[in-house]
Amino acid sequence: MERHWKPSASIKNLIKRAEIINDIRLFFLEKKILEVETPILSQSTVTDINLTPFETNYFFSENTSNKLKLWLITSPEYHMKRLLAAKSGPIYQICHSFRNQEYGTHHNPEFTMLEWYQISCSMETFIKQIDLFLQKILKSKKSKKISYQEVFIKYLNIDPFSTNVSELHKISKKFNLQYLTELEKNLHILIEMLFTLVIEPLLAKEDQPIFIYHFPIEQASLAAQNYKDNRIAERFEIFFKGIEIGNGFYELTDYLEHKKRLINDNKNRQKMNLPIRKIDNNFLSAIKHGLPLCSGVAIGIDRLIMIALNKKSINEVISFSFDRC
Template sequence: MINNSSHVNWRPTADIQSLRQRAVIIANIRQFFALRNVLEVETPCLSNATVSDLHMRAFCTQFNDPMSPQQKTLYLQTSPEYAMKRLLCAGSGAIYQIAKAFRNEEAGKYHNPEFTMLEWYRPDFDHVQLMNELDELVQQIVGCEPSNRMTYQQSFKEHLSLDPLSASLEELQKRGCALGYEHICRDEQDKDTILQLLFSHEIEPNIAKQRPCFIYDFPASQAALARINLQDQRVAERFELYYKGIELANGFHELANVSEQRQRFDADNAQRRAFDLPPVVTDEFFLAALESGLPNCAGVAVGIDRLIMLALNKTKIAQVIAFNYQNA
C-alpha cells in the first residue's frame, strides 16, 4: 500500500504568530466585558429548532436518542441568540458569549461555515446605546477612529439618489436594471431582494473605507428580531456595522412581544414555502421564554474572525483561524 500522507498539507491556515495575537485579542475582549460587569455565559451548540430566516441555512444532524425509538433532528446553532434570550428572560442580566456558530452557506475570503461569534445583550439599552458600546470595543481592538453613522435611507439617497422606504417595486426594478442587474431585477417581485442587491453591490463597497460606519434604521420588512420604530413605523431599530468592505456586526433593539414574534416566524415559513424551501419548526422554548417576559434590551452579534482579520491587517479569514473548512 502506498502512503500518500506526505502529500497532504496538514499545516494550519494561520501562522502561529497570528494565533498568538488572536488569543491576546480574545483575552482583551473578555477584559472589556469584565470591566463592565457583563457576565460570560455558554449555551449549547446543538438545539431542537433553528432560525426561520429565508436566507440562512442551518446544518442539522441526527441524534440517536436512547430515550426514544426514533432518531431526533438537532441543529447546529447559526447564533446563540435564542438561548441567550432565554437566559435574559430567566433574570441573567447583561450577558455575552464567545461561541462557535455554523451556517451552511457560502465559503470564501470572508466566510467559513464554522466561525466564532461574539454576541452580547444589554438590559435597559436601546440600539443607539449599544452602537456606542460596540464602537468603543472596535476602536480598542482594531485601533481605528470612531465610527460614522447614517440611516439606511440616507445611504441609498447619498449613493443611489433613491429612497428605499418609498420607492415602488417598478422603480427598484428600473434602477437595478440600469445598474447592470437586469438578469435579477427584471422579473424580481420582492422589493427587499432588490434592495439587498443594491445595498451589497452599490453601497457597501463605498462606505467605511477610512473608519467604521454604522447603518441603522433598516426597513421594517427587514426587521428580523428587532422592534419597529414607534416614531416611524417604516423602519426597524436595527443596525449593521461595516469597515473596509466587511460587515462586522448586526444588532437590534430586541423585539419582546411574543405575539408579533410568532407572526414573524409564521410569515418567514410562508415565504419559505413560496420559494419551495422546507418550513422550519418554531422554537417553542424561545417563544415560551418571551411570553414570560424579555427585559427591555439591545443585542448584537459580531464576527470575531473578521474583527481579528482587520486588527491584524489580514486579507482573508483563513489567515486568522487555525484551520478553515478545506483542511479541518
C-alpha cells in the first residue's frame, strides 16, 4: 500500500495534460467564447435515471438538525443554461463533475468535463465545429458522421425505428448476449443495450472520430425533437477508438416540455424503486424566462487526454485515481 501515496499518472503525462488543456483554452480564446465558472455544490440535482449523484449537507449552526442538503454536480449543464438565459452569449467551462457508482478504465467518480454552448447554432453546424476542435486537440483525421438508424442498419441489419422485441432477442442470441437480454421486454431498453454491447465495441475499428446523431426520442434527455420526424431527437454522441468522448444536443428550449420530461424522469425513478429527485426550479425558471436557441456538448477531458496520449486508462492521465484519493 505504500506506493499509493504516489500519483497514478506520471509527471510527464501530467505536463502533457496541462499542455492539452492550455490548447483547449486557446481554441476558445481565438473564437472569443467566454470561459465561465459555476458552482460545484448545488441545492438541486438531476432527475436522470442513469445518474447517481453524491450528496452532502451544509450545517447552519452546531445544531446538526439545522442543515441544507446539497449535491455535487453531475455536470454544469443546469447552471450554464441559467447563464445562457441571462444572455451570456456562447460559453464554455472546464470543471470537475461527480457521478457515484462510476469507476473503471474510462470512469472516475470525480472527473474533468468540458461543457460548451454555441448560440443560434444547429446540431449539424455544431458537429462541424466540434470536429475542427477534435482535429486541433487530438490531431485526428476529419470525422465520420452517421445517423443512429444508419449505424444499426450497417452493423446489425435492422432499423431501430421499425424493429420489435422478438427480432432484438434473435440478434442478442446471435451475439451470445441472451443471458443479459432474454428477460428484457422493453423495446427501447433492448435497443440501447444492443447499441452499447454490440455497436460501440465495433466502432473501435475506425481510425477517426465518429459522430452518431439523431438518437431515438426515448433517449432525448434534454435535446429538442426533430421537427421533421417526431421519432428522433436532435442528439449526438462522439466516439473515438471505441470510447464515447462526448454527448451533445440541439437544446430543448420549450419550458412545458422540459417540465414534462423532468416529471417523467421521476415517474420512471419510482417504477425502478429509485429515490425521487426534487426538480430544480431555478433551472426551470431560467428556461421559462427564455433559453436562446443553441447547441451544447459535454466532452470528457480525461478520456480525451487518454486518447491523445495513447493510454489505456484514464488513471494514467489524472493525478490521483479514485483508489489513491
